[in-house]
Amino acid sequence: MEELQCGMSPIVGFRFTLNPMTDDFVAVIKGALEEVDTSAVWMHTDDVSTVIRGKQVHVFNVAKALALHAAKTGVHVALNGTFSAGCPGDTAGDAYLDKPDEPLNNDKTKQYVSSQFALYPMNNPDYMSVIYREVERAKERGVFNESMHYSSGIHGDIHDVFDFYEETFTHARSEEHRHLVMTVSMSINSPSHGGK
Template identity: 75%
Template structure:
């Protein structure tokens, strides 16, 4: 990330386990994730985590993976944001180092869709097309679609791509960036051939 950019990144998300035990799955995913490096608040609709980018993405991946490890079909929807004017609530967490605390390397196939919104950038389509090309190079691109791009693969590769794309899509001139994300895990529609 370039010097001068706001270091606070946020992710507001909702987790939807397709199970009558959704409460215990959501609470378990949160409890089994080390969130000491981020500011977090959960209400009756969603959860928000905020802090340094490296920790926000690490915690987001860990919560998702912990929910997925139950084997239940899980859907995740959320919004990453950086550079929002006045975004200072989590500044106390900016003193954290860059060493991540959640290091579970369990493999997990995910299918997802994302959309990038480089705010106030007149060349926003160039940014979006560039990130689609990066996804193809990384082998995580799935398909083009209206209002989003499909990304799939192992959860670690997918989140690594999203974090890199989020970094590349910001600039000193255009600091405010929003990225929406929808993810499906353990869906019967994925098919066994996609889990190889």
């Protein structure tokens, strides 16, 4: 079997954990999964996390929809995950690349999100300029919160935040450097948000 090189597959993946801060966390998670249309992505859940894979537009759409539906319960929700593209050997789920580009989840409910992200442009010797450029993009989009060790703070309405993350995920990759990893941590409905 021929060895796959980074960037040969257009699949984008997101491995995440959704943590509702409530004793009834199972109902919150299952409720979100029932409300969200996940038919455009390959999805698998194990005893630690869930992974969704497919076209970038659908991976980000499903990720946002799951976070939003869990948040609509009003409980404090944390979401932690890793987006990846161009990963060697990433072929399972290729059938989902035939899906139309139209997003399937279109809930426009406003929801404040506080989050942090870190970019890892793999094999790119100029990775710091990529990171600085995307932090500037966050400032231009009005979602930048603060600089911090090992990540950057991003906050605002969930739709603006996810739009920024998807745009950054696109622009931080190039034909020469296709393998990209981006970690995201979110806090929604936290008491520390002061009713935002």
